Amino acid sequence: xxxxxxxxxxxxxxxxxxxxxxxxxxxxxxxxxxxxxxxxxxxxxxxxxxxxxxxxxxxxxxxxxxxxxxxxxxxxxxxxxxxxxxxxxxxxxxxxxxxxxxxxxxxxxxxxxxxxxxxxxxxxxxxxxxxxxxxxxxxxxxxxxxxxxxxxxxxxxxxxxxxxxxxxxxxxxxxxxxxxxxxxxxxxxxxxxxxxxxxxxxxxxxxxxxxxxxxxxxxxxxxxxxxxxxxxxxxxxxxxxxxxxxxxxxxxxxxxxxxxxxxxxxxxxxxxxxxxxxxxxxxxxxxxxxxxxxxxxxxxxxxxxxxxxxxxxxxxxxxxxxxxxxxxxxxxxxxxxxxxxxxxxxxxxxxxxxxxxxxxxxxxxxxxxxxxxxxxxxxxxxxxxxxxxxxxxxxxxxxxxxxxxxxxxxxxxxxxxxxxxxxxxxxxxxxxxxxxxxxxxxxxxxxxxxxxxxxxxxxxxxxxxxxxxxxxxxxxxxxxxx
Amino acid sequence: xxxxxxxxxxxxxxxxxxxxxxxxxxxxxxxxxxxxxxxxxxxxxxxxxxxxxxxxxxxxxxxxxxxxxxxxxxxxxxxxxxxxxxxxxxxxxxxxxxxxxxxxxxxxxxxxxxxxxxxxxxxxxxxxxxxxxxxxxxxxxxxxxxxxxxxxxxxxxxxxxxxxxxxxxxxxxxxxxxxxxxxxxxxxxxxxxxxxxxxxxxxxxxxxxxxxxxxxxxxxxxxxxxxxxxxxxxxxxxxxxxxxxx
Numbered sequence: 001x002x003x004x005x006x007x008x009x010x011x012x013x014x015x016x017x018x019x020x021x022x023x024x025x026x027x028x029x030x031x032x033x034x035x036x037x038x039x040x041x042x043x044x045x046x047x048x049x050x051x052x053x054x055x056x057x058x059x060x061x062x063x064x065x066x067x068x069x070x071x072x073x074x075x076x077x078x079x080x081x082x083x084x085x086x087x088x089x090x091x092x093x094x095x096x097x098x099x100x101x102x103x104x105x106x107x108x109x110x111x112x113x114x115x116x117x118x119x120x121x122x123x124x125x126x127x128x129x130x131x132x133x134x135x136x137x138x139x140x141x142x143x144x145x146x147x148x149x150x151x152x153x154x155x156x157x158x159x160x161x162x163x164x165x166x167x168x169x170x171x172x173x174x175x176x177x178x179x180x181x182x183x184x185x186x187x188x189x190x191x192x193x194x195x196x197x198x199x200x201x202x203x204x205x206x207x208x209x210x211x212x213x214x215x216x217x218x219x220x221x222x223x224x225x226x227x228x229x230x231x232x233x234x235x236x237x238x239x240x241x242x243x244x245x246x247x248x249x250x251x252x253x254x255x256x257x258x259x260x261x262x263x264x265x266x267x268x269x270x271x272x273x274x275x276x277x278x279x280x281x282x283x284x285x286x287x288x289x290x291x292x293x294x295x296x297x298x299x300x301x302x303x304x305x306x307x308x309x310x311x312x313x314x315x316x317x318x319x320x321x322x323x324x325x326x327x328x329x330x331x332x333x334x335x336x337x338x339x340x341x342x343x344x345x346x347x348x349x350x351x352x353x354x355x356x357x358x359x360x361x362x363x364x365x366x367x368x369x370x371x372x373x374x375x376x377x378x379x380x381x382x383x384x385x386x387x388x389x390x391x392x393x394x395x396x397x398x399x400x401x402x403x404x405x406x407x408x409x410x411x412x413x414x415x416x417x418x419x420x421x422x423x424x425x426x427x428x429x430x431x432x433x434x435x436x437x438x439x440x441x442x443x444x445x446x447x448x449x450x451x452x453x454x455x456x457x458x459x460x461x462x463x464x465x466x467x468x469x470x471x472x473x474x475x476x477x478x479x480x481x482x
Numbered sequence: 483x484x485x486x487x488x489x490x491x492x493x494x495x496x497x498x499x500x501x502x503x504x505x506x507x508x509x510x511x512x513x514x515x516x517x518x519x520x521x522x523x524x525x526x527x528x529x530x531x532x533x534x535x536x537x538x539x540x541x542x543x544x545x546x547x548x549x550x551x552x553x554x555x556x557x558x559x560x561x562x563x564x565x566x567x568x569x570x571x572x573x574x575x576x577x578x579x580x581x582x583x584x585x586x587x588x589x590x591x592x593x594x595x596x597x598x599x600x601x602x603x604x605x606x607x608x609x610x611x612x613x614x615x616x617x618x619x620x621x622x623x624x625x626x627x628x629x630x631x632x633x634x635x636x637x638x639x640x641x642x643x644x645x646x647x648x649x650x651x652x653x654x655x656x657x658x659x660x661x662x663x664x665x666x667x668x669x670x671x672x673x674x675x676x677x678x679x680x681x682x683x684x685x686x687x688x689x690x691x692x693x694x695x696x697x698x699x700x701x702x703x704x705x706x707x708x709x710x711x712x713x714x715x716x717x718x719x720x721x722x723x724x725x726x727x728x
Contacts, residue, residue, distance in 0.1 A: 080643035081604070082621035087540035089615050091606035151604015151619065151644030158583050158603055168584060168601075176582040176607055263611045264576045264716055415713055416567070416615040418549040421540040 020467050020474050028308055029122055030476060032462040041302040042201075042455045043208050046448060048301050054444070061441040069434025072427055073148060081151055085425040089416070090408050094428035095149035097403045098435060100277075101284065102142035103183065103256055104399060108285025109135025110190060110249040113197075114242045122478070123314040125461045126306040129201075129454045130296060131289050132194040137442045138288075139187045141435040146183075148431055175258045182255040186248055193241045199224045199234060200456040216449075253281045260406065266344035267410045270337065276329040280399055283326045283368065286319050287395035292443070294389030296452060306453050309383035316382035319391065323372040330368075348413040356422060357409050360401050367398025502573055503593035504651050505693030505721040506680070507703045508566055513687040515548050515564035522682030523568075526652060528638045530624040543618035545569070545649040546679050563726055566688065568679070569616045569649035570712065571595055573719030577608035577617065585646070593721075594651055602645040609646060613713050614720075617648045651690070652677040672698040693721060 024031040033041075076083055086093040112131035116124035147153050159180050161169050170177045203224040206217035224230055257277035260268040270276075290312065297307040337345050352361045371394045376382050408423040446452075466477045523529060523546045532541050546568035552559045575595045577586050585602040588595060597608075597617075609617035623643040634640060637654040641647050659675040672691050680688040691700035703709075709723040 080620065080622040082536065082541065086606070086619075087536075087621070088542075088609070088618070089540070091609045091619065149605070151606065151646075152602070153604075155603045158601070170582050171579070171584045173579040174582040174607065175580065176605055180582070259607075263580065263607075264613055265611070411610060414615055415613045416549075418547075418551070418565075418567070419540065419615045424539075 023467055023474065023476065026308070026310055028126060028306060028310070028458065029461045029465040030467055035459055038455055038459065039204050039208065041305065042451045042453050043205060045301040045303060046451055050448065058441065058444060061437045061444070064437035065434055065441055068430040069144070069438055072431050072434065076148065076427055076431070077153060083427045085423055085428060087421065089414050089419045089421065090411050090423040092149070092411060093408050093423060094404070094425050094432055095145050097400065097407050098145040098432050099142050099149070100256055100403045101400050102138045102145060102435065103253060104281035104284040105288045106135040106138035106142065106190070106285065107249060107253060107278070107281035108289040109133070110193070110245055111282055111285060112289060114193070114245045114249070117242045118246070122461055122465070123311055125457045126453055127289070127293050127311065128197065128457065130292055130452055132190070133443065133446055134289060134292060135190045136187070136194055137439050139183065139190065140442070141439050142183065143187070144435055175255065175262045178255045179259055182252045186252045189241070189245050189248055193245050196234065196238050196241060197454055197457065198450060200226065201451040201454060204455065205451060250278060253278045265411065266342060266413060266415065267337065267348040270333055272329060272333050272336070276333055279322060279325045279329050280402060282322050284396050284399035286315060286322055287392035287399070290315050290319065290392040291389050294385045296447070297385055300447065300452070306458065309385070312385050312388045313379065313383040316376045316388050319372055319395070320376040323369060323376070323395070327369045344413065344415055348410060351413050352405060352409065360409070361405060364398045364401040364405060367394045368402065371395070502693045502719070502721050504571065504656065505691065505700050505704070505723070507689045507700050507709070507723045507725070509687045510563035510565055510724055510726040512685045513564045513566060514685055515550065516684065517548055518682040518684060519546050519566060519679035519688060520544050520548065522678040523649070525633065526635055526638070526678035527650070528634050528640050530620070530626065531630070532621070532624055536621065541621050543620070543647070545616070545618065545647070565724070567614060567616060568722070569595065570614055570718065570720030570722045571651055573721065574717055576611045576613060576716070576718060580607040580611045582607070592653060592656060594653060596650070597646055597648055599639055599641050599645045599647065604644040604646065606646065613716055613718065617646055619646050620644060
């Protein structure tokens with residue numbers, strides 16, 4: 001009897017922690033607000049009068065973009081690639097590092113909004129838009145970076161298949177041509193995929209704004225009124241895109257990796273580069289997504305309601321798993337190359353670890369493996385926004401180093417030892433900072449122009465979730481809405 | 483000398499049989515490292531001078547370079563024979579398929595790797611993929627100080643900033659000789675002309691000619707057993723044979 005009583009007491013104590021309030025506090029999906037109020041909150045967060053801090057940051061970023069990105073680019077075009085650090089044998093430098101880096105960042109958007117949507121991961125709902133914006137803005141930087149790299153950028157259109165009198169087409173044997181086609185496809189499809197779920201939200205904004213904003217949202221909303229038929233069409237379109245964009249996402253970074261893997265260079269001719277690059281892209285992408293979400297939560301009004309610790313906890317788990325997957329692929333890539341015993345590859349691996357840039361190799365491993373594993377295993381730390389955000393920044397530093405090691409450091413070692421020489425970056429550094437500034441600037445402007453929270457998606461999720469009481473037990477139920 | 487053509491792999495054999503019209507033999511044992519070939523090549527092909535600073539940073543634009551290596555640990559260092567390195571005019575070149583703009587192409591008539599300067603957009607993929615690292619990129623619009631602009635070779639294009647360039651086996655000389663022979667109604671005779679580097683070599687370490695003609699000097703020399711082709715294991719089918727330690 002005593003045992004039984006103890007059991008009930010214990011169970012009761014347990015339930016103390018699982019009351020309805022407890023659930024509501026923890027989970028956005030179980031904490032519904034009236035729809036009108038939620039819409040107003042999102043509108044307010046967007047229309048809130050910018051503080052002087054906002055303008056100061058915008059001013060600094062604009063200066064960086066104008067001077068470091070566009071003015072320096074003019075210098076680069078006028079004077080040639082000699083103002084950058086590239087030379088023989090490092091024909092490829094930081095511009096391509098940045099290209100791969102930004103394409104990697106762009107992968108998180110699709111991963112979060114397409115894959116998590118397909119798998120019905122409910123925690124995705126409040127930040128799909130923030131992630132999709134990252135995809136589009138990241139790809140813009142990637143495009144800029146690859147054009148900076150070209151020796152004669154004013155002839156970039158020659159890489160496009162367009163009808164011309166000389167019947168010259170781009171060389172479809174070249175991985176760079178595949179790359180261009182893949183990135184263009186990805187940019188177009190991810191922009192469309194950003195736009196589709198935006199339609200109900202801009203329609204909501206249209207109904208709640210005046211002046212030029214009204215015209216702006218009216219144009220974007222394409223006359224969406226929220227009828228049954230419109231929702232059916234929109235859902236169908238989003239479903240098609242969600243499934244179709246996943247293979248596009250996988251193919252893009254695989255093809256980026258083929259730029260290297262298809263080349264005859266020690267360290268590059270690796271069959272595992274495709275999945276290794278995809279996992280690396282997700283690693284940096286999730287890291288960047290969590291930084292963006294943490295910043296939005298800290299700076300924008302009402303965002304603490306929409307973005308909660310549960311979301312950081314969920315992304316933190318994903319980051320931890322992706323970090324483990326990255327470690328697996330890194331080890332696999334390293335192990336097979338080392339075991340292969342090719343003398344050039346062995347030289348290269350030795351150069352990675354013990355060469356003058358060896359510190360970067362070790363920092364990469366610390367940033368990409370040690371830090372995420374040491375911090376993200378702990379549920380409490382994982383749910384702390386600033387901490388997870390810091391881990392996100394550290395992962396991105398590590399992933400940038402990874403690309404730096406793969407490109408300029410690896411091409412230092414080739415089969416002609418006479419040409420070995422260490423790469424010293426020049427104008428690439430300020431121009432790379434310029435792309436980062438442009439990314440942040442675009443994001444800050446977008447946060448004032450479009451609803452960063454897909455409010456209809458949150459409301460849909462909240463309608464599907466319900467708290468029910470079975471006896472003394474409060475349980476969460478989810479119904480299928482679609 | 484066992485060549486790739488002796489392998490029983492049909493594609494390799496086919497490619498090896500098809501390839502090679504013009505070739506070169508370089509005897510490292512008699513090369514003195516005097517750099518006359520480098521200077522002659524620059525004169526003949528309007529190769530620009532990049533200056534001390536850029537050259538020191540690895541941006542020299544020589545189409546042929548003399549590589550020197552040391553063997554052993556200090557103080558017992560031994561210099562290895564000088565190794566002139568130029569475009570190997572591969573029969574199965576790695577630079578060709580990677581160019582997105584078709585600026586790096588294989589000539590069917592001459593069986594050489596050509597660089598189409600005005601088609602080049604400067605992605606530098608070809609140079610990255612060249613295992614011999616013999617391609618030069620125009621990193622800047624290098625100015626030639628007076629009186630150097632007066633010695634341009636009118637038969638060769640002057641390249642500008644942002645394009646890749648490399649050794650052509652003096653294709654302008656090949657064409658001149660072929661045109662002359664054609665107008666005289668005969669074939670090009672072996673030794674009738676040669677490349678600038680071979681012409682300038684005081685030790686006659688460089689011999690140029692038809693490798694598909696078994697009677698030519700370059701074919702006869704190429705039969706020597708100590709000839710090697712660099713990085714042949716990559717399947718590039720290079721057309722330059724090196725002699726070392728004969």
